[in-house]
Amino acid sequence: MARIGFIGLGNMGLPMAQNLLKAGHSVQGFDMSQVQVDALAGSGGTAAASAKAAATGAEIVITMLPAGQHVREVYLGAGGVLSAVAAGTLLIDSSTIDVESARAVASAAAAKGLAMLDAPVSGGTGGAQAGTLTFMVGGPDDAFARGKPILETMGKTIVHAGGAGNGQAAKICNNMILGVSMIAVSEAFVLAEKLGLDAQKLFDISSKSSGQCWSMTSYCPVPGPVPASPANRDYQAGFTAAMMLKDLKLAQDAAKAAGADTPLGADAAKVYGRFVEAGEGARDFSGVIRYIRGI
Numbered sequence: 111m112a113r114i115g116f117i118g119l120g121n122m123g124l125p126m127a128q129n130l131l132k133a134g135h136s137v138q139g140f141d142m143s144q145v146q147v148d149a150l151a152g153s154g155g156t157a158a159a160s161a162k163a164a165a166t167g168a169e170i171v172i173t174m175l176p177a178g179q180h181v182r183e184v185y186l187g188a189g190g191v192l193s194a195v196a197a198g199t200l201l202i203d204s205s206t207i208d209v210e211s212a213r214a215v216a217s218a219a220a221a222k223g224l225a226m227l228d229a230p231v232s233g234g235t236g237g238a239q240a241g242t243l244t245f246m247v248g249g250p251d252d253a254f255a256r257g258k259p260i261l262e263t264m265g266k267t268i269v270h271a272g273g274a275g276n277g278q279a280a281k282i283c284n285n286m287i288l289g290v291s292m293i294a295v296s297e298a299f300v301l302a303e304k305l306g307l308d309a310q311k312l313f314d315i316s317s318k319s320s321g322q323c324w325s326m327t328s329y330c331p332v333p334g335p336v337p338a339s340p341a342n343r344d345y346q347a348g349f350t351a352a353m354m355l356k357d358l359k360l361a362q363d364a365a366k367a368a369g370a371d372t373p374l375g376a377d378a379a380k381v382y383g384r385f386v387e388a389g390e391g392a393r394d395f396s397g398v399i400r401y402i403r404g405i
Contacts, residue, residue: 111135112260115168117161117184117191118205119146122231123174125238126204126264128153133263140164165194170260172202177356178211185215192222200256201226204245206282208360209275210367216249216274225253228274229261230281234348242266246284248277282364285357289378289395291325296399299332310335331399345397352391355382 116127119141138156151157158164212228219226227249237243243265271280313335330336358379365372385401
């Protein structure tokens with residue numbers, strides 16, 4: 111079993127760390143919230159007083175942080191992870207951040223002889239709790255081979271997307287598809303309502319024909335057709351609209367840097383931007399149908 115330092119014990123990080131504990135690993139964790147650190151300790155982990163303390167002595171360091179600036183600070187800052195870990199430590203960043211930051215941190219780690227993976231996730235808080243996350247992983251082949259068994263204790267699908275930064279590239283491309291498709295599905299249900307077509311009837315037809323997609327069949331934005339979808343819980347968040355907006359903005363930044371034309375992705379970012387500006391950022395992203403309805 112491995113000695114793991116876990117930095118970032120939020121809504122995703124804490125259940126991920128708890129699944130590592132359930133698998134028999136030793137986990138020392140740090141978060142800016144003492145409540146979250148105490149929750150880890152209550153699950154059998156060890157509380158660390160700082161990010162550096164969490165990383166010290168670890169064979170593997172995992173981070174789950176809000177944005178690229180936080181990842182850069184935790185790894186590259188004074189007293190950061192790169193200054194705390196011993197040679198041979200494997201670094202895994204599961205934050206969703208910009209590709210440039212992921213590659214910059216990986217390059218700095220490589221310069222110190224450390225292997226690093228960028229391994230953002232899909233699956234939301236439910237997947238984190240159930241250990242069924244999808245990990246999209248960028249980094250060297252040998253580092254991926256070493257990290258995969260650890261990721262498998264927290265996820266169900268582990269995909270090596272290529273070199274450093276490619277995990278982040280895969281994540282933002284995937285979530286751009288998701289953001290666009292959820293808006294399209296929501297627009298279709300709102301149009302159906304106005305045309306007098308029952309939502310269940312539209313679902314029964316589209317879920318078995320060419321309109322079928324994950325946003326329709328697994329996360330339907332209207333109550334009823336998919337009992338597990340947030341629409342049946344007043345859009346209580348599994349993945350917030352604010353987080354979707356963050357990912358769509360990352361995709362647009364990457365598209366601009368790469369010279370890629372993504373007009374639907376740009377429009378989706380604008381729609382979610384207005385939804386969040388209306389005070390709905392904490393609601394599930396599928397609640398965008400409320401904005402489309404004019405609520």
